[in-house]
Amino acid sequence: MKLIFANRNYSTWSLRPWLVLTHFGIDFDEDMVLLNGEGWKENLLKKSPTGRVPVLIDGDLTIPESLAIIEYLNDKYPAKGIWPSNRKERAIARAAAAEMHGGFSALRNLAPMNLRASHPGKVDPDAVAGDLRRLDRLWGDLLSRSDGPYLFGSFNGADAMFAPVAARIRTYELAVSDMAMEYVEAIYALPAFQQWLAEALKEPWTVEDDEIDVINARRAQTKA
Numbered sequence: 001m002k003l004i005f006a007n008r009n010y011s012t013w014s015l016r017p018w019l020v021l022t023h024f025g026i027d028f029d030e031d032m033v034l035l036n037g038e039g040w041k042e043n044l045l046k047k048s049p050t051g052r053v054p055v056l057i058d059g060d061l062t063i064p065e066s067l068a069i070i071e072y073l074n075d076k077y078p079a080k081g082i083w084p085s086n087r088k089e090r091a092i093a094r095a096a097a098a099e100m101h102g103g104f105s106a107l108r109n110l111a112p113m114n115l116r117a118s119h120p121g122k123v124d125p126d127a128v129a130g131d132l133r134r135l136d137r138l139w140g141d142l143l144s145r146s147d148g149p150y151l152f153g154s155f156n157g158a159d160a161m162f163a164p165v166a167a168r169i170r171t172y173e174l175a176v177s178d179m180a181m182e183y184v185e186a187i188y189a190l191p192a193f194q195q196w197l198a199e200a201l202k203e204p205w206t207v208e209d210d211e212i213d214v215i216n217a218r219r220a221q222t223k224a
């Protein structure tokens with residue numbers, strides 16, 4: 001089984017299935033592609049039918065979507081607990097994961113993951129206030145039910161989906177509840193996350209489109 005993924009510093013969708021594979025001790029090969037540099041998109045299109053990553057390849061099967069990869073891993077390794085074993089809990093976990101996959105667009109567009117960076121105050125708080133309110137509510141409800149430290153007690157697929165949000169909260173020092181902050185710390189404490197972070201910090205590449213100063217300058221131009 002092989003996971004094709006991109007720049008660890010920036011690639012949120014890559015991080016999610018990589019965390020599941022690594023945390024649950026599933027053996028896999030890595031194939032890293034770049035989201036920067038001459039011909040990067042052509043290279044990506046040669047490896048991925050969607051021109052995007054992550055892609056999981058298992059024999060003759062190609063899965064080019066993060067959430068579908070996590071579902072496949074759960075199907076293939078049902079005893080690992082990638083989703084909760086209880087049917088209702090599993091439905092709640094899947095709903096949270098799907099909400100992350102399809103929602104939180106302000107956070108995703110205006111606060112790109114940039115693991116090496118520290119940019120407090122550079123994200124317009126009003127623009128992301130609605131997403132942060134929802135996050136506080138969702139994480140708060142799930143953590144109160146599970147008693148933490150992860151959304152369903154121990155780390156699972158839902159936490160993998162939200163891990164890049166934890167990184168954004170740290171990088172931009174976004175204002176969230178104390179409970180959400182504790183959850184951010186729990187994500188950072190996960191050995192698999194630390195492993196990804198350590199590799200990310202070694203990367204020399206810059207993806208301009210994911211740099212907050214570039215995003216803010218573009219927003220200012222559009223408003224002018």
Ligand SMILES: N[C@@H](CCC(=O)N[C@@H](CS)C(=O)NCC(=O)O)C(=O)O
Nearest residue numbers: 011012013014052053054065066067
């Ligand atoms: N819906 C896809 C999104 C994948 C995605 O947008 N990946 C980014 C990297 S984080 C990408 O490949 N970007 C390249 C591009 O937009 O050309 C998923 O969940 O896997």
